[in-house]
Amino acid sequence: MTPYDDSAAQAVSTASRPVLIDGFGRAVTYLRVSVTDRCDLRCVYCMSEHMTFLPKADVLSLEELDHLASAFVTMGVRKLRLTGGEPLVRKGFMTLVERLSRHLRSGALDELTLTTNGAQLERYADDLARHGVRRINVSLDTLKPGLFRSLTRGGDLARVIAGIDAVQAAGIAVKLNAVALKADNAAELPELIRWAHGRGCEITLIETMPLGEVEQDRTDQFLSLKDVRRDLSSFWTLEDDHHATGGPARYVRVAETGGRLGFITPLSHNFCEACNRVRLTCTGTLHTCLGREDASDLRAVIRAGASDADLERAILAAIGGKPKGHDFQIAAARPAVTRHMSTTGG
Template identity: 65%
Template sequence: MKSSPAYPPLVDPFRRAITYLRVSVTDRCDFRCVYCMAEDMTFLPKREVLSLEELDRLCSAFVARGVRKLRLTGGEPLVRKNILSLIQSLSRHLDTGDLEELTLTTNGSQLSRYADKLADLGVRRINVSIDTLDPATFRQITRWGDLDRVLEGLRAAQSAGLKIKVNTVALKGVNDHAFDEMIRWVHGQDMDLTLIETMPLGAIEDDRTDQYVSLADVRRDLEQRWTLIDIPFQTGGPARYVSIAETGGRIGFITPLSHNFCESCNRVRVTCTGTLYMCLGQDDAADLRTPLRSSDGDELLHTAIDEAIARKPKGHDFIIDRRGAPPALARHMSVTGG
């Protein structure tokens, strides 16, 4: 592959530097979470999915443009065949200092198998999705998931020295009565917790107007029992953090509907097919697979990236529609990645 000339850092039309890239390495998952996927999913043919070499080349192009944080997502990233070879290759950017953090979001099902290897390759922190500590409810939410297996993976990750943030999607009537229990458990395990509002992405069997819980309401409820202190802590993502005086732990709130986080957006997402989404909540996208496969050099790729970032919008238009309208966007969360 030919070396590329130096390219300037990525800055969008609103003068926001793009320093955070989320890349889906697969649309496949070994769970079928009710807010993320339909139970009967049709997955992409292999020819449409970027190879590991193409994913490395694409990620490296973004690193060369000023991306400092790279998160691998899915689907479930650890079900991608030979995923460790991609992580090993990308870790060279950690060695040079061009990349500050290489991390991933996982459902935890494969962590007992991969935790030590991830730590050896330079991964220092991971996000693990756990929406409930009740095994039966966990199976109901994930359809196929085994909570004991996920908890075993968390123990393996901590033994490997990985810092863990638990992501919990707030679901009305499902887990919204159990946030106190989740706080006590997560902070008791020396982990952070992030609560996330459900997002109107993709057609699912259930009605998201029935699932939706405003985290503004959740916070007000938590403040009846806990002392929440706003803190400036940041991980590079959209969460706004508080510390809880009683536990000493942190909680993040990701609120795309009740209080969007667009003004400071430093992120873009690439799907496993090489489609670049400049905003999670907009359909405008750019094809990066074609320039990747059209040339051994990266000039066409960088041109496509530049044209896309020039269209990055100021914010998204998420709304929970209570009139029975289709979801805001047709694509599933698993397609866009994490």
């Protein structure tokens, strides 16, 4: 495979680049890249307890990940988020971050960030900051060590908090993501929000999403964030905040804590109308919608020795087929899509 030549991209202004526009007029400027399907935790709503992971040959090399991500940057993507599985367990991950950071230095990319479970953060905090990562998302559903251990099937809450401490000390802003679970953390959400805001962290609540088969019945765990917001409004002042990060969250400011709170509501309120993002899996499959089984095989394109122009045409064709919205329905008998979030890229 010929390495992707982005030297021209660094010399070309953003205005003259091709713009990725889907069939509904939405500009795609945000790419989420899964660098591995593996994870050091087994969160009950995300993965089966006994997962079968991909063989190494199916997973993109670091060079291929760089190749594909750089092609999207050349075509106008301004925000790049690295995900997993758990990205920090991928061998050589910091090498990839270092290579992609050249797009920050050139001005081609506005933000390079990642989503992590936080368990490995403490050891990588300084390197992430050195390579230009200024903001990360950490998944944290509870402050109770026993419940955390249960939800993650063995995780250590203290390690995650130590990781958050380390990245904040390195000057990286932290946003927490918490999946709202009716049977587990519903009553704890106000305390989790207070804790996050007390540390200077934003926090976003997320409805459980029907991706992949897991042992639990997601219907039992589904908690509508409409109901959560109503309950929070009974004792806090929630002021609409039009803050936008390129993601699907809608935000409010909590007057009593001074912090920002987001709501991601794929089930109780569809967020597709302004969708600007696509997902690239660790196998090189491009999904233009989280809740559809659409797929374009970009790994096959680059491993066949395609030119940069051929790759751009394949990407444009995939973006042109991006659907108007997802098919999430919590009451459905089976998941909306069969792939797990850990495979899709969280």
